Amino acid sequence: MPxxxxxxxxxxxxxKPRSPxxxxxPAAALESREAHLxxxxxxxxxxxxxxxxSLARIARTARISAKTIYARYAGKEAxxxxxxxxxxxxxxxxxxxxxxxxxxxxxxxxTAVALRIAEHWTSPxxxxxxxxxxxxxxxFPELARTYLTGVARHRALLADYLxxxxxxxxxxxxxxxxxVAHFAGLTTEAIRNRALLGLPPGRxxxxxxxARGVTAFLRAYGAGAGPGG
Numbered sequence: 001m002p003x004x005x006x007x008x009x010x011x012x013x014x015x016k017p018r019s020p021x022x023x024x025x026p027a028a029a030l031e032s033r034e035a036h037l038x039x040x041x042x043x044x045x046x047x048x049x050x051x052x053x054s055l056a057r058i059a060r061t062a063r064i065s066a067k068t069i070y071a072r073y074a075g076k077e078a079x080x081x082x083x084x085x086x087x088x089x090x091x092x093x094x095x096x097x098x099x100x101x102x103x104x105x106x107x108x109x110x111t112a113v114a115l116r117i118a119e120h121w122t123s124p125x126x127x128x129x130x131x132x133x134x135x136x137x138x139x140f141p142e143l144a145r146t147y148l149t150g151v152a153r154h155r156a157l158l159a160d161y162l163x164x165x166x167x168x169x170x171x172x173x174x175x176x177x178x179x180v181a182h183f184a185g186l187t188t189e190a191i192r193n194r195a196l197l198g199l200p201p202g203r204x205x206x207x208x209x210x211a212r213g214v215t216a217f218l219r220a221y222g223a224g225a226g227p228g229g
Contacts, residue, residue, distance in 0.1 A: 037062050037069070042083050046128035050080055050136045080136075081146055087129050088150030091120050095154050099161050106165055107214055113158060114187035114210040121192040122200040130196070155180050172222035179221060187213035 040062040044053045055076050059066040073079040098112040120126040129147075137144035159176045162183075166173040173179045187210050194200055201209065 033064075037064065038083055038086055041079055042087070042125065042129075045080055045083060045132060046125070049132065050076070050139070053080075055079070077140060080140075081143060084129065084133065084143060084146050085150070087125070088147060091117075091126070092150060092154055092157070094120070095157050099157055106170060107218060109161070110183070110187075110214045110217065111210055114183075114214060115206070117154075117184075117188045118191045118206050118210060121188060122195050122206070127195055158183065171218075179217075182220065183213075183217050186217050 037058075041053075041058050044058050044061070048054070053076060055069055056066055058079075059069055069079065073082060094116045095113060098116045099109060101109055101112075133143055133147045155177075159180050162171060162173055162179050163176050165171040166176070171179075191201060191206055191209060
């Protein structure tokens with residue numbers, strides 16, 4: 001009988017659990033930190049404008065080092081561009097969600113879209129962003145281009161939806177881009193203008209304006225009567 005082999009201690013000794021790696025934080029934690037930085041930076045830019053905003057003050061308020069900010073962004077302009085890009089992206093997501101009901105009646109979908117847009121136009125954050133872009137666009141044309149690109153994407157989403165309705169003969173649209181402009185003019189333009197002047201309509205009045213606008217739009221483009229005004 002052959003002699004027994006010595007046992008391998010690696011096979012008989014239970015392995016100790018590894019301690020958590022002190023490396024890169026989880027994705028959720030990184031996103032939370034980034035969201036906090038953007039919230040602080042947005043408040044700073046809206047309160048002081050580009051010229052008066054301070055990266056040092058942003059870092060102190062966010063409780064991070066200025067070095068951490070510079071590791072992600074080349075400077076104040078790059079951070080502002082990122083803030084604008086993020087805010088525009090959030091409003092685009094809202095429009096996408098409102099359009100994400102392909103089986104709903106057109107008046108329901110268009111009303112939801114207009115109400116989402118009106119909600120943004122009556123938000124102090126959105127108004128502040130718009131004023132900031134207008135104020136600093138001459139100094140930073142790229143800022144205006146970033147904002148307008150975001151707006152164009154919103155309009156493209158609505159244009160695609162209207163085009164689908166037109167192909168199904170639910171609407172009769174020859175020029176989709178013009179139809180999108182008409183929709184904005186009928187539903188949210190007055191709301192935006194009043195909000196920019198510091199006289200935003202109340203929730204009930206916004207609903208009445210949107211309802212009348214959607215009704216007029218659907219009648220103009222051959223879909224019959226929409227929601228009552």
